Amino acid sequence: MEQEHATTSAAPPVSIGLPVFNGQQYLRETLESLLAQTCGDFELIITDNASTDATEEICRGYAARDRRVLYQRQERNRGAAHNYNLAVELARGRFFKWNADDDLIDPDVVERCLAQLEERHEAVLCYPQTRIIDAASRVVSEYDDRIAAGAARASDRFLRVLSLTGECNAVFGLIRREVLLRTARIARYIGSDVVLLGELCLYGGFHQIAGSCFYRRDHPAASSSDKRYRRQIEFYDPGSRRRYLMTNWRHHFEFLRAILRAPLPPAEKARCTAHLARHFFHVRRALARDVAVAARCLCKRGKRHEAL
Numbered sequence: 094m095e096q097e098h099a100t101t102s103a104a105p106p107v108s109i110g111l112p113v114f115n116g117q118q119y120l121r122e123t124l125e126s127l128l129a130q131t132c133g134d135f136e137l138i139i140t141d142n143a144s145t146d147a148t149e150e151i152c153r154g155y156a157a158r159d160r161r162v163l164y165q166r167q168e169r170n171r172g173a174a175h176n177y178n179l180a181v182e183l184a185r186g187r188f189f190k191w192n193a194d195d196d197l198i199d200p201d202v203v204e205r206c207l208a209q210l211e212e213r214h215e216a217v218l219c220y221p222q223t224r225i226i227d228a229a230s231r232v233v234s235e236y237d238d239r240i241a242a243g244a245a246r247a248s249d250r251f252l253r254v255l256s257l258t259g260e261c262n263a264v265f266g267l268i269r270r271e272v273l274l275r276t277a278r279i280a281r282y283i284g285s286d287v288v289l290l291g292e293l294c295l296y297g298g299f300h301q302i303a304g305s306c307f308y309r310r311d312h313p314a315a316s317s318s319d320k321r322y323r324r325q326i327e328f329y330d331p332g333s334r335r336r337y338l339m340t341n342w343r344h345h346f347e348f349l350r351a352i353l354r355a356p357l358p359p360a361e362k363a364r365c366t367a368h369l370a371r372h373f374f375h376v377r378r379a380l381a382r383d384v385a386v387a388a389r390c391l392c393k394r395g396k397r398h399e400a401l
Contacts, residue, residue, distance in 0.1 A: 105161075107135035107188045107203055108270065110180025113152075114142040114170060116194030119310065120151050122230070126197040128159060132204035136186065140179045141166040148194075172330040177279040181270070189270040195315060196265065197230070199306035206267035209300050216243070217297035220266025222305040228312040236309070238262050241301040242294050247357055248364035250294040255348070255372050261286040262309055263299060272296045277347065281330035283340045285347070292351035295365070339383040345373055 109127055113120065127137055139152050139162065149166060156164040165183060167176070181189060188207060192198070198221070206219040213219075223236040239257045242250040264286045276292045279285050293299075326333050352365045373380070 104185035104187075105134045105136050106186050107132060107190065107207060107267070108180075108184030108186035109135055109137045109203070110177070110184060110189065110191050111137060111139045111194060112142070112173060112176040112180055112191070113139060113144065113148055113194040114173075114176070115144045115146045115148060117144075117147040117151060118314065119195035120148060123192065123194055123197060124151075124155050126200075127192060128155075128161070129200045130198075130203045131201045132207055135161060135203065136163060136184070137161050138163045138180045138183050139165065140176045140183070142170045142172070142176045143167045170331050172281065172328070172332070174279045174281045174285065174329045181273060181278060184270060187270060188267050189273055190267045191265050193265070193310075195310040195312070197226070197308040197310070199304075202302075202306050203267065205302045209302060210267060210269065213298070213300055215297050216300045217269045217272045217293055218263065218266050219300045219302060220263040221302050221307040223260075223262040223307050223309055224305045226308045226310050228310070230308070230310075232308070233311070235305055236260060236262065238301070240290070241299050243298040243300060246364075247295045247355070247361050248368060250298060251291060251352075251365045252368045254291050254294045254299070255368060258287055258290055260309075261290060262307060263301075264290055265307065265309075266299075268293065269297070277351065279329075280347070281333070282338055282343050282347075283325045283329060284344060285329070288344055288347045288351065291348050292355070295351060295355040295357060339387050341376060341379045341383050345369060345380075 111123070111127070141148055141152060141164065143166065152164045156162040163183065165179065177191060180191065188210060190203065202221055209219045210216055223238060224232050225234045225236055227233050238260070240254050240263055242253045244250050244253070272293065275296070276289060278289060280288070326338065348369050349366065352362055352369065355362070357365070
């Protein structure tokens with residue numbers, strides 16, 4: 094592992110983490126989008142999961158030209174979870190934002206989100222509305238995240254995020270890093286970003302700035318486009334040997350753990366747990382499918398062992 098960055102004694106207020114693996118196709122466009130931010134006082138931390146394409150060359154070029162850029166290359170691909178969390182660990186800013194290697198943002202997004210978080214001390218996350226773009230950066234649709242949660246009670250915020258989270262675009266907003274460090278962050282299982290949003294809202298509200306100024310790219314090579322279960326497992330954790338992870342059960346277990354470790358009064362923890370129990374009932378069919386598929390996987394594995 095190597096680190097190339099001329100750090101200064103004064104930490105910038107904002108750190109942007111860009112995890113990447115073989116992202117040469119859109120990486121330059123994304124880097125230009127980030128470095129053009131009107132909030133000039135930030136650091137851009139690129140964590141490269143041992144890319145085998147031109148990613149390393151591109152990143153080293155930007156790091157050599159712009160002192161705000163830190164380039165950290167892994168010795169091997171350790172999966173998206175590790176790569177995302179490494180960027181948080183290297184960050185020095187009070188506020189942190191992830192940015193995928195193929196997504197874009199308008200030039201004033203970081204500045205506007207920062208202003209809102211500095212004004213709204215009760216908020217832990219500020220994010221823009223989403224537009225979906227294609228491989229040629231053309232806008233193809235709008236996406237309403239619907240999870241702006243400013244309620245005073247953590248249990249009310251938790252219910253909203255638990256019920257309405259679809260695509261986890263808000264996780265690419267600007268987050269108070271001190272709060273992010275208290276969470277489980279991105280874990281090595283499918284959909285851990287969903288759980289992260291659920292945990293973050295236990296610490297404070299979510300605020301959405303006006304305008305659709307986050308551009309999430311939808312293209313065939315995107316990690317979110319390949320829905321094959323094994324590919325999704327490998328994205329988060331390439332070293333995993335498990336064929337089926339009972340994702341819905343894992344989400345509820347991790348939500349419960351998040352509630353228990355959050356600094357909430359007992360009554361609020363009880364209300365959050367009650368919301369989670371009702372959600373468990375609502376998605377019971379998905380939970381049942383998890384069990385059925387896991388059972389089939391175990392049966393197939395047993396038959397293979399018998400054949401050997």
